[in-house]
Amino acid sequence: MIDGILAVWSDIDEEAEDDYTAWYEREHMFERLEVPGFRRARHYLTISGEPKYFTYFELDDPTVVASKAYLEQANSSSPWTEKILPHFRNVNRTGGQVVRRLGKGFGAAAMTMRLTMRDIKDPALMTYLGTEILPAIIERPGIISAQLWTADQEATLQPVKDRDLRPQQDAVSDLVIFIEGTTAASLQTLATKMPSTEAFMDAGAAAPPLTAIHQLLNGAEQDEAPPI
Numbered sequence: 001m002i003d004g005i006l007a008v009w010s011d012i013d014e015e016a017e018d019d020y021t022a023w024y025e026r027e028h029m030f031e032r033l034e035v036p037g038f039r040r041a042r043h044y045l046t047i048s049g050e051p052k053y054f055t056y057f058e059l060d061d062p063t064v065v066a067s068k069a070y071l072e073q074a075n076s077s078s079p080w081t082e083k084i085l086p087h088f089r090n091v092n093r094t095g096g097q098v099v100r101r102l103g104k105g106f107g108a109a110a111m112t113m114r115l116t117m118r119d120i121k122d123p124a125l126m127t128y129l130g131t132e133i134l135p136a137i138i139e140r141p142g143i144i145s146a147q148l149w150t151a152d153q154e155a156t157l158q159p160v161k162d163r164d165l166r167p168q169q170d171a172v173s174d175l176v177i178f179i180e181g182t183t184a185a186s187l188q189t190l191a192t193k194m195p196s197t198e199a200f201m202d203a204g205a206a207a208p209p210l211t212a213i214h215q216l217l218n219g220a221e222q223d224e225a226p227p228i
Contacts, residue, residue, distance in 0.1 A: 002039055002098065004059030005149050007176065009092040009112070009212070011051040016087035021217075023084050024055070029220045031081075032057055035073055037064035042219040044110060047184055048191075049212025051090045054112060056178070065095040066155040074160035085165035092171040093163075095156040096149050100130040102138040103145030107180030110214045111187040113194075114173040118206040125204030126150065129177060133195070137179055140193065142186025149176040177209075187213045 012020045029041040037060040044054040064070060077085070092114065117125050130148050137146040151172050163170060181187040197208040 002058045002060065004037070004062040004064055004096070005056055005098060005178075006059060006065050006095045007054070007056040007093070007112075007149070007178075009051050009054050009090075009114075011089040012053065013087040013089065016084065020053075020084055020087065023080055025218055027078065027080055028084075029218075031073065031078070033220055033222050035064070035067070035070045037061070037067060037070075039222050040219070041221075042110075043217045044214030045217050046212050046214050048188065049210070051092075051212075054110070054212065054214045059095075062095060062097045062152040062155055065152075066158050071158060071160060074162045077161055077165065081162065082165060085162060086167055088166045089168065091166055091168065092173060093156065094149070094151050094173045094176060096151040096176075098147055099126065099150050100134055100148040101145065102134050102147075103143065103180075105144050105180075107144040107182055108216055109181050109184040109187055110216070111177075111179040111181065111191065112210075112212050112214065113177040113179075114210040115175040115177075115200065116206040117174040118201075118204050120174060122204055125200075126175060128203035129175065133177065137177075137190065140186075140190050142182045143190065144180040144182065146180075147178045149178060150174070151176075173210075184213055184215055 024043050032038050038057055040058040042056055046052050046054055134146045137143055151174055156172050200209055
């Protein structure tokens with residue numbers, strides 16, 4: 001069972017976008033998939049909301065992003081990575097655990113909702129999302145799967161060279177709803193049916209959810225990466 005995730009939302013300086021796209025398609029995904037515990041990668045273009053790009057990696061468990069193999073790779077960046085990372089802007093990098101998963105399979109588009117908890121020790125918001133929101137989402141037409149992620153702050157914030165190359169401090173989301181759908185249109189319809197901002201905040205959110213819809217660009221699996 002895949003229980004961990006590493007998710008990255010970001011903008012890219014316009015002059016570096018073509019190089020960024022090639023870097024993801026030809027190098028970065030496959031580098032990460034060489035690390036034991038990285039299983040699958042998906043890279044998306046945001047078509048509603050922001051930032052412009054979203055990527056996530058499925059991991060065996062949340063501790064993979066603090067593992068010796070991962071830290072060694074993230075601290076020995078390739079020349080191409082060193083060229084690209086200074087062009088990242090508005091980065092949210094969240095590593096953590098899949099605490100609930102409903103549905104099966106993969107969709108051609110995804111929706112993310114990033115949430116900040118008012119009280120990190122109060123489970124009310126997580127309970128609300130897992131027991132009320134996700135079951136309602138999965139019943140909607142065109143929805144393939146829905147997941148709830150919770151951040152592992154300690155693992156996510158391990159000091160690495162890759163982070164130092166980015167010009168701004170990374171944000172981390174306490175909770176993320178990740179939804180896959182058959183089309184972007186099915187997710188846009190879903191977005192109009194979600195509970196109000198007040199409902200999320202009454203349940204324990206500190207601010208309105210940050211919602212975005214993403215179109216899949218490319219992906220890769222662990223067995224497609226060359227061996228270490």
